[in-house]
Amino acid sequence: MTVWRQENKGWGRKGPVAAGILAVFAFLAPVIVWAASTERVVTNHHTGLAIDGYDPVGYFIQSRPVAGKPGIETWQGGAIWRFFDERDRDIFLSAPDIYGPQFGGYDPIDLADGRIVAGQPLIWLVHGQRLYLFSRIENRDAFTADPSRLAEASGKWPALSETLAGY
DSSP states (O other), X not given: OOHHHHHHHHHHHHHHHHHHHHXXXXXXXXXXXXXXXXXXXXXXXXXXXXXXXXXXXXXXXXXXXXXXXXXXEEEETTEEEEESSHHHHHHHHHOXXXXXXXXXXXXXXXXXXXXXXXXXXXXXXXETTXXXXXXXXXXXXXXXXXXXXXXXXXXXXHHHHTTSBOO
C-alpha cells in the first residue's frame, strides 16, 4: 500500500461519520430555531430560563449583561427569570414591562421585516429606557442607525405574537 493510501485510508472511514453528524445537525437546526420561536417570552427550552438566565435589571443598573444566580428567581410571563440579587428581583417585579426585554426578547429588526427571531442576551441595547435584544450585531447596528424601525416592529408585533404559544 502506498504512503498516500495509508494516510488517506482512515479519512475514508471518518467521512461518513462526519457526514452523518452534519446531517443530524442540518435536520435539527430548523427544529431548534422553531422551538426558540414558539413562546411569547424567549426562553431556553432546556432550563426554562428567560434570556438565558441573565438578570434583566442588570442591563439598566450595571449597563451590561449580568448573570443571574440560581435561587434568586421569579416566575413571570411563562418563564423563569434569574437575578443577581434580591433587590434586582424586587425592581423587576415592580415593573416587569419596563425591565423585561421588549417584544418578549425577539429581535425588533426581524419583527419589522415580519420574522420572529429570538434575540441574544449578549447583543442588546437600552433605547428609550427599554431593553431590546437582537439576533445579530448587524441588526443592533441597523436599529441604532434607524430607530424608526421600532414603529414597524411595534405595528407587526401584535399579529406575530398571536402565532406564538400563550402563557
